[in-house]
Amino acid sequence: MNDNDNLIFLLGPTNTGKTYYAIEKMLTFSNGIIGLPLRLLAREVYDRVAEKIGKLKVALITGEEQISPKTAKYFITTVEAMPSEKYFEFLAVDEIQLCNDFERGHIFTDRLLNSRGTLETLFLGSDSMEKIIKRIFLNPNILKKERRSNISFIGKKAILSLPKRSAIIAFNSNDVYSIASKIKSVKGGAAIVMGSLSPQTRNSQVAMFEEGTVDYIVATDAIGMGLNLNIKNVAFSSLYKFDGKESRLLKNNEIGQIAGRAGRNNSDGSFCTTLNCNSLSSEAIKALENHNYDANEYLFWRESNLDFSNINNLIRSLEKKSNDPKLIKTQNKRDENILKYLSSLDLIKNRLNDQKNIKLLWDISLIPDYFKNLDSMFSDLLVKIFCSIVDTGLLNCNWAISETRKLQDLEGTIDMLTFRLAKTRFWNYISNRNHWTNNNKELKTLALETEKFLSDALHQRLTNEFVDKKIRLFLREYNLKKSIEIKIGEGNLIFLNEKNIGSISGFQLKIDDEKTLFKNKFLKKEISNKVRLVLEKFARNFINEKSFHINFDNEANVYVNKRKIGSIYQGTSLFKPNLIIINNNYLDEKTYTEIFKKVKKEIEEKIQKIFWGENDFSNLKNKNIKSFLFSIEKNFGIIEKNQIEVGLIPESKYEKSELSKREIFFGKHLFYYKNLINENNRDIRWILGCIYFNGKVLGKAPKNKIIFDASNFSKSLLHLTGYIKIKNFGIEIIFLEKIINKIYSKKRRLFYFNYSILNQFNIPSYIIVEILIYLDFARIAGTSNVSYWKKKKKNNFEKSYYNKNSPFYVLKKLQ
Structure with a gap:
C-alpha cells in the first residue's frame, strides 16, 4: 500500500490520553468524525464535545440513537455506524486493535483499510498493532504515547478485602x-455497567460510583473500551470469555x-x-x-465490495477469502x-427479484441481535420487516408503534425489564x-x-437490588474496609475493628x-466465625486456670470471679x-463439656466446704457414730438431743x-455442724437450700437472730442456715x-421466769413461752409478770423402747 503522510497511527497502552488527543485534534479541523467501539463510549465523547462546542455543531450516530442537527460539523459514532457516504477532513477510529477481535474484527479492519479523512486520518490503539501495521503499510507514521501512571498486581483478594474504587469484571450478566x-x-452496594444497558441506565449507574454513593462497580469487559471512570483497582472474577x-x-x-482502566491520569x-x-x-x-503484549499477527477481514446481482453471488462474495495471509476471513x-x-x-x-431487495435483506441481516438466544422471535421480526418494506415501500410503522407501546410495562424481574429494554433498543435501531x-x-x-422510561425503571431496580444504603452506613460506622477483626477488650467487651459491638457474659456473646449487625448473612457468617475463634481462646484460658472463685446470687445465677457464667436448679x-x-x-461441644465439668466439680467441692462433706459410712465401725452421722445428715446438719434414742447418744x-x-x-440441746453457724457462707447456704427444697430462691437469706414469721420456710431449709424452727418462728441455734x-444455769426442780430473761435477750414473752414448751x-402457775415451769418427766416405759420410725432404730436393725 502507498505511503500516506496524512495517515497517522497513535499507539500506546491505556491511560495515555489517546482519545482526548483525537478529540482535540478533530476540533482543529472544520469538520471531522470519530468512530468508537461502544455506544456507551460514543455517548460519553459526544457529551464532552457538545459541552465544549455546543450541541448544534456535533452529531451522535449509533445503531440505536441519532442526534444529527443540520448544522453539525463533527460526528461521534460507533465504528459500525460510521457513514460511508459522507466525507470529512478528519477521520479517527479508536481501539483499532479490535481488528483482531473474533466478533467485530472484520468491521475494524475494513475501517483500517478503507476509511480515510480528506486531510488527516488517525487510528488509535494498542502497541500490539505496531508490527502488523508496519507489514501492511509502507513507512507508516506511528506516534507512541506512554502511560501516565503505573499499574501493579496486588494478588488475589477476597470480596471483603477489595479496596475501595474497585471495578469487578465478569463476562456475562448472570455473573x-x-x-x-x-x-x-x-x-x-455496587453499580452495574454492561454493554446491554442503555446509555441512560449506564450513566445513572456510573453516577452512583463517581459521586461516591457506592465504592464498587461490577462490569463486563465493556468497561475496558475507553470508559473514563475514577477506578483505582480492577479485580477479575474470571479470565475466560465467550467470544x-x-x-x-x-x-x-x-x-x-x-x-x-485502573489509575487514571497521573494516579497509579x-x-x-x-x-x-x-x-x-x-x-x-x-x-x-x-504493557508488553504479543504483537497481533493477523487481522480478521471480510470482503466489503459485495455483489448484489443475486442472492447466491452475494453469499459467494461474503464467503470470499483474502489473498493476503495477514487478513483472515x-x-x-x-x-x-x-x-x-x-x-x-x-x-x-419470492421477493428477492432485484438488487434493491437483496441489498435490503442484507441490511436487515446486519441488525444486531439484541434478544440473544431467542432466534425464532428475532428472525420472525426480521421477516415481517422485510416483507413490509418490500410490499409497501416502507415499514408498517403502525405495527412497529404498537409493538413498542407493549414494552412500556414495569412489572417483573430485572431480567424481564432488561429484555424489554433490549427489545426497545431493537425498535430504536429500526x-x-x-x-x-x-x-x-x-x-x-x-x-x-420507552427506552428512557424503561432505563429509569431499570436503574431504580438495579439500585434497589444491589445497593443497601443502611449497610453502607453500617460498614462505614464499623470501619469494615478490608477485613473483619474481632477481639476481646477490657471488661470482656467485644470489639469489631476497634468499635465496641457487645460483650461476653460468661461464655455467651451479647451483641x-x-x-442490624446480623441482617446481612455474609457479615453474620464472617463475624460469627471470628467470634467463635476468639471465644474458644477465651474459654480455653478459663479451662487452664488453676483456681477461681465461685459464687451465687439470689436468682441462682453462678458467678466465676464475679463473672456470670450460668445458673443452678434443683x-x-x-x-x-x-x-x-x-x-x-x-x-464447640468439647469445650462446653470441659467448662461444664470444671465448674460443676468446683461447685460440688464448694458445697461440701460450706456444709459438710458427704460421709462415707462403709469405713465406720462404731455403730453409734454411724447412726449419729446418718441421723444428722437426714436432718440437714442439726439434730435435737431428744430426737436421739436413749443409749445411742455419743457419750464416750x-x-x-x-x-x-x-x-x-x-x-446443751442441739448437735450441729459448725459450718452452719458460719455467717460468711449463710447467703450461699440459703440459696442452695432454697433451690433444693423449693426450686427457687425465696428472697434474701435471714440475718436476724429471730425470724418472727417462718411459716413459709421448712424446718430443713432453716437448718441449713443455722436456724431451728419452733412453731412458726425460727431462731438462730447459737x-x-x-x-x-x-x-439451765441453775439446778432446780421448779423454774420461774420474769422480765429479766426477756430483757436480757430482748425477746417477746411469747417466744420464751414457745421455747420452754419446745424444751x-x-x-405450773404464774401471772403475766412471772411464771413457774417444771420439766416434764419421761416414764420408764418410753425409755425402754426404740422409736421404730427413728433412723437410729433402722440402722440398729440393719446392723
Whole structure:
C-alpha cells in the first residue's frame, strides 16, 4: 500500500490520553468524525464535545440513537455506524486493535483499510498493532504515547478485602448480578455497567460510583473500551470469555486493556483476581505491569465490495477469502447465517427479484441481535420487516408503534425489564433507519421515550437490588474496609475493628445491635466465625486456670470471679444441684463439656466446704457414730438431743473426738455442724437450700437472730442456715443455745421466769413461752409478770423402747 503522510497511527497502552488527543485534534479541523467501539463510549465523547462546542455543531450516530442537527460539523459514532457516504477532513477510529477481535474484527479492519479523512486520518490503539501495521503499510507514521501512571498486581483478594474504587469484571450478566449481590452483602452496594444497558441506565449507574454513593462497580469487559471512570483497582472474577464461538482464556493484551482502566491520569492503579478466578502467571503479571503484549499477527477481514446481482453471488462474495495471509476471513458468520436462513424461506425467496431487495435483506441481516438466544422471535421480526418494506415501500410503522407501546410495562424481574429494554433498543435501531420509516417521528419519539422510561425503571431496580444504603452506613460506622477483626477488650467487651459491638457474659456473646449487625448473612457468617475463634481462646484460658472463685446470687445465677457464667436448679441432692452454662452456640461441644465439668466439680467441692462433706459410712465401725452421722445428715446438719434414742447418744471420749473431727458441735440441746453457724457462707447456704427444697430462691437469706414469721420456710431449709424452727418462728441455734444455757444455769426442780430473761435477750414473752414448751417444760402457775415451769418427766416405759420410725432404730436393725 502507498505511503500516506496524512495517515497517522497513535499507539500506546491505556491511560495515555489517546482519545482526548483525537478529540482535540478533530476540533482543529472544520469538520471531522470519530468512530468508537461502544455506544456507551460514543455517548460519553459526544457529551464532552457538545459541552465544549455546543450541541448544534456535533452529531451522535449509533445503531440505536441519532442526534444529527443540520448544522453539525463533527460526528461521534460507533465504528459500525460510521457513514460511508459522507466525507470529512478528519477521520479517527479508536481501539483499532479490535481488528483482531473474533466478533467485530472484520468491521475494524475494513475501517483500517478503507476509511480515510480528506486531510488527516488517525487510528488509535494498542502497541500490539505496531508490527502488523508496519507489514501492511509502507513507512507508516506511528506516534507512541506512554502511560501516565503505573499499574501493579496486588494478588488475589477476597470480596471483603477489595479496596475501595474497585471495578469487578465478569463476562456475562448472570455473573455480574451474582457478584453485585455479594458486594452488596459485604460492602453495601455496587453499580452495574454492561454493554446491554442503555446509555441512560449506564450513566445513572456510573453516577452512583463517581459521586461516591457506592465504592464498587461490577462490569463486563465493556468497561475496558475507553470508559473514563475514577477506578483505582480492577479485580477479575474470571479470565475466560465467550467470544461468540467458544469460551477461551483472555489474551494478555485483552486483560491489559481492562486492567488499564485502573489509575487514571497521573494516579497509579492496581489489578487483582478475586472469587474463583485462576491465578495469573508471573510472566503474565510482568507483561501486564510493563504493557508488553504479543504483537497481533493477523487481522480478521471480510470482503466489503459485495455483489448484489443475486442472492447466491452475494453469499459467494461474503464467503470470499483474502489473498493476503495477514487478513483472515472472519469466523463470526452470524449475519451471514441469518442471510442464508432468511433467503431460504419461501416468503422471502419470492421477493428477492432485484438488487434493491437483496441489498435490503442484507441490511436487515446486519441488525444486531439484541434478544440473544431467542432466534425464532428475532428472525420472525426480521421477516415481517422485510416483507413490509418490500410490499409497501416502507415499514408498517403502525405495527412497529404498537409493538413498542407493549414494552412500556414495569412489572417483573430485572431480567424481564432488561429484555424489554433490549427489545426497545431493537425498535430504536429500526426507527433510525429513516429510509425504512420515512423518518417517522412518532415511532422515533416513542422508542426513545420507552427506552428512557424503561432505563429509569431499570436503574431504580438495579439500585434497589444491589445497593443497601443502611449497610453502607453500617460498614462505614464499623470501619469494615478490608477485613473483619474481632477481639476481646477490657471488661470482656467485644470489639469489631476497634468499635465496641457487645460483650461476653460468661461464655455467651451479647451483641448490642444484633438485628442490624446480623441482617446481612455474609457479615453474620464472617463475624460469627471470628467470634467463635476468639471465644474458644477465651474459654480455653478459663479451662487452664488453676483456681477461681465461685459464687451465687439470689436468682441462682453462678458467678466465676464475679463473672456470670450460668445458673443452678434443683438436682437429685443438696450436694449436687443441676448446672446450666450459658452460651449461644459459639463454643464447640468439647469445650462446653470441659467448662461444664470444671465448674460443676468446683461447685460440688464448694458445697461440701460450706456444709459438710458427704460421709462415707462403709469405713465406720462404731455403730453409734454411724447412726449419729446418718441421723444428722437426714436432718440437714442439726439434730435435737431428744430426737436421739436413749443409749445411742455419743457419750464416750472416742465418739465425741471422732465427731468433733467432723466439725460437729455438741450443745446443751442441739448437735450441729459448725459450718452452719458460719455467717460468711449463710447467703450461699440459703440459696442452695432454697433451690433444693423449693426450686427457687425465696428472697434474701435471714440475718436476724429471730425470724418472727417462718411459716413459709421448712424446718430443713432453716437448718441449713443455722436456724431451728419452733412453731412458726425460727431462731438462730447459737442464740437458742444461749437461752437454753440461761434456763439451765441453775439446778432446780421448779423454774420461774420474769422480765429479766426477756430483757436480757430482748425477746417477746411469747417466744420464751414457745421455747420452754419446745424444751418439754410445763407451766405450773404464774401471772403475766412471772411464771413457774417444771420439766416434764419421761416414764420408764418410753425409755425402754426404740422409736421404730427413728433412723437410729433402722440402722440398729440393719446392723
